Amino acid sequence: MLKKGKLKLPDGLGILVPGFDHKEEENGGSEPIFESGEELEIMEPNGVELGRKENEYEFDDLGVNDRVGDKVDAFRTRKRPDKDRSGQVSVMDVIAADERRSDLEYEFSQKEINLEKVKRIASMGVPDGVGLRATAWKLLLCYLSPSRNAWEKELTENRQKYAKLKEELLLSPSAYTRVRADAMISAELSREGDVAGPLKRQGISHGDHPLSVGKASAWDHYFKHTEIAEQIDRDLQRTHPDMKFFSGKSSFSKKNREAMRNILLLFAKLNPAICYVQGMNEVLAPIFYVFSTDTDEQNALNAEADSFSCFVRLLSDSVDHFCQQLDNSPVGILSTLSRLAKLLKENDEELWKHLEFTTQVKPQFYAFRWITLLLSQEFNFQSILRIWDSLLSNPFGVQDMLLRICCAMLLCMKSRLLSGDFAANLRLLQHYPDINIEHLLRVAQDLNADTSSYSLSM
Incomplete structure (x- = not known):
């Protein structure tokens, strides 16, 4: 298990990651008996064909x-x-999946969700559709609390904090300076009643210059992560290449890869001792796919922010590896x-x-x-x-x-x-x-x- 504090996260992360700071059945439907050494026959996988990785x-x-x-x-x-x-999927499998779907929909509709029951149902497989898996995984990873009434507030705060982290850590120093300056000008104009005045030139300190090589330079820190970003890009290009969600030249797949790149690069910057390790893209892929295909449009639009937090939580149990x-x-x-x-x-x-x-x-x-x-x-x-x-x-x-x-x-x-x-x-x-x-x-x-x-x- 990861010791508390292993993943170094800034104070601004807040509650985004709490805890860091503190054979089908036969014989009348009876269960198959497994004998030690029995080899399973090679079977065709059930379920929706999502694509085989090349x-x-x-x-x-x-x-x-x-x-x-x-x-x-x-x-x-x-x-x-x-x-x-x-x-082929048996009739019994379909009936069982429908029952689990109904049970989960009922649980998710309650003001206080029974996590133990959700765990029991999920352990038998979360049925596809209607965003059940996305919600279940967020609950199982403790990203959402059992209190349904708190979800909207929790999600809003966590997504805002993620946006702030991206602004502070993923923008180039010059872009970040412009964003901050624009915000200050907007605030100043608001205070002055939007009265037009002369534009003010923004000064650039020596440490903010792109050619600065000082260790305290924001640009020095920015360029140090260029190699990591390039490795992440290479790995994302070969993440499930037969799935259009991840691979290809469409704007859809490019947008998904960009979001995953942000998550992995942000993780690397927040955890310099671990940084990015080749293969982390494969761990992130299921989480981002499930959250992005949530039938709730608002949740799907915020899949990047939600995936980041859940990715960190998932790795917290195995990051030492x-x-x-x-x-x-x-x-x-x-x-x-x-x-x-x-x-x-x-x-x-x-x-x-x-x-x-x-x-x-x-x-x-x-x-x-x-x-x-x-x-x-x-x-x-x-x-x-x-x-x-x-x-x-x-x-x-x-x-x-x-x-x-x-x-x-x-x-x-x-x-x-x-x-x-x-x-x-x-x-x-x-x-x-x-x-x-x-x-x-x-x-x-x-x-x-x-x-x-x-x-x-x-």
């Missing part, structure tokens, strides 16, 4: 040591299937990978021994990306949204559910892993096949939520 990241080297500065430089482009294959200096600490990525290995050992020692000693496929060879990017590179986009419903609604936290899903991914491929060698197993885990996501999540949820005593229901 380019994704994988590791250049089989480890976590290839980094540049404080940033992970361990991703490269890899090929995935050209497109998703649409599967991006920091090289903390790799060997109790909160670093190596410690988390060790927890995954321990979890696998306690649930299936045979598979653990085969991976750890026989083929020597260590968790850092495949699970580094799984964990740091919250599985956003392993499945099609619709499946990612479903998985995140479970991650965000887990009562024990995102990281707890994330490790259980990662362990379930290994258990569900047991027979193939036991018959494979190093190369085959590494290829399988770095290019995880399409499977029944609901079955995978049931396996993960069957693991004990207590990370100190995981057990698999038989």
Whole structure:
């Protein structure tokens, strides 16, 4: 867990991020029984076809040591299937989704929302449409309070504070100076009764000059982030390239990428010790997509501001994984990978021994990306949204559910892993096949939520 104060946010952020300052069912509908080592059949994913990613990241080297500065430089482009294959949805699935939709609509209409009930419903998957997922995620990330009457005030204040942060940190010094000067002139004219007078020349101090190299110069700080901005732009260009929402030359996709660029660059400036790490764009993508496609027009127009705060909240539980200096600490990525290995050992020692000693496929060879990017590179986009419903609604936290899903991914491929060698197993885990996501999540949820005593229901 992130210690309080790890993400350094200015006082102006206020309540934007509170807490920093303080197999389908068979046999008559019975539940399928999972046996340890049972491999899930490869199935066509259900749901709306949102597009298959052509380019994704994988590791250049089989480890976590290839980094540049404080940033992970361990991703490269890899090929995935050209497109998703649409599967069939059973009548029972449709009925269940309708029931969850009705339950959530009812909960969201109450003056005081029962968060525990929202978590239970969301853990089974938030139905698409009518903005339910956007509202549910904002509640699950504590961006919205359970009191519905407070939402309008909270959203207005948070969005205004985000706009102020953008003005102060993303505008060039000269543009910011002009904005401030215009504001002062407008205020002065208002006080003088709008009486026209001679224009006043605005002075520029030495520290405000673009050629100033002083450490205190606003331009020096501005230019230092140029390289980061360029890296963000490159990564955004390959974010879900088959989805028109993110990719292409249309004004629509360009506008979306610009908004995501603002969020990532602002995060980097507010957190210089972590800055921007390649792959953060993939973590942001589901949040921004869900909020931007909210059926509430006002919420959709403010998706950028809402996404920023929720992105920060989501990373607060895993940001230490991006920091090289903390790799060997109790909160670093190596410690988390060790927890995954321990979890696998306690649930299936045979598979653990085969991976750890026989083929020597260590968790850092495949699970580094799984964990740091919250599985956003392993499945099609619709499946990612479903998985995140479970991650965000887990009562024990995102990281707890994330490790259980990662362990379930290994258990569900047991027979193939036991018959494979190093190369085959590494290829399988770095290019995880399409499977029944609901079955995978049931396996993960069957693991004990207590990370100190995981057990698999038989």
